[in-house]
Amino acid sequence: MTDSTSRLLGERVSQLRQLQSMTLEQLAAASGVSRSMLSQIERGKANPTLAVTQRIAQTFGISIGELVDDPNASASIDVVRGDDPGTVFRADSECELRTLSPLQLEKNIEFYVITLQPGAELASAAHFEGTREMFSVSQGAATVGTGNSEVALQTGDTAHYRADIPHVIRCRGPEALKGFLVVSYR
Numbered sequence: 144m145t146d147s148t149s150r151l152l153g154e155r156v157s158q159l160r161q162l163q164s165m166t167l168e169q170l171a172a173a174s175g176v177s178r179s180m181l182s183q184i185e186r187g188k189a190n191p192t193l194a195v196t197q198r199i200a201q202t203f204g205i206s207i208g209e210l211v212d213d214p215n216a217s218a219s220i221d222v223v224r225g226d227d228p229g230t231v232f233r234a235d236s237e238c239e240l241r242t243l244s245p246l247q248l249e250k251n252i253e254f255y256v257i258t259l260q261p262g263a264e265l266a267s268a269a270h271f272e273g274t275r276e277m278f279s280v281s282q283g284a285a286t287v288g289t290g291n292s293e294v295a296l297q298t299g300d301t302a303h304y305r306a307d308i309p310h311v312i313r314c315r316g317p318e319a320l321k322g323f324l325v326v327s328y329r
Contacts, residue, residue: 273329
């Protein structure tokens, strides 16, 4: 790494550590990176391996790219265009499922807009262990089922449930169901 890159990485690690009110010892314990190495990184005196950088990034819940990227270098805004056909995961006579999340980003959370026609459903197999979903009804009525549980939702209601087991969202009632789905991966 160049001196400016080492300096930038050190500043970001220090900034993130302080934002989370962590001591060097706490960061060392959480990341598995020694306190002395972290101190050297924060002072711009170390050239950490990719593995060390990845452990630090994971501790803060961010990607390596987010850790080493200078947040002031480019103030970009990612836009997901409503007419972009690449954002549509399913579109048939029963269901439309479109992502609202930027596709090129690493993410622990995904946002979708769903439209289901009367009587239609969006059934999903189990996702990764620890995955949760939150579905909010913006129009119509729904039934959400996961495992042995099922709940009825009306416009304005939101359900939060396990998605690491088979689950389903059903349109119930005479009008189309529209809603927002948030998938959170741990």
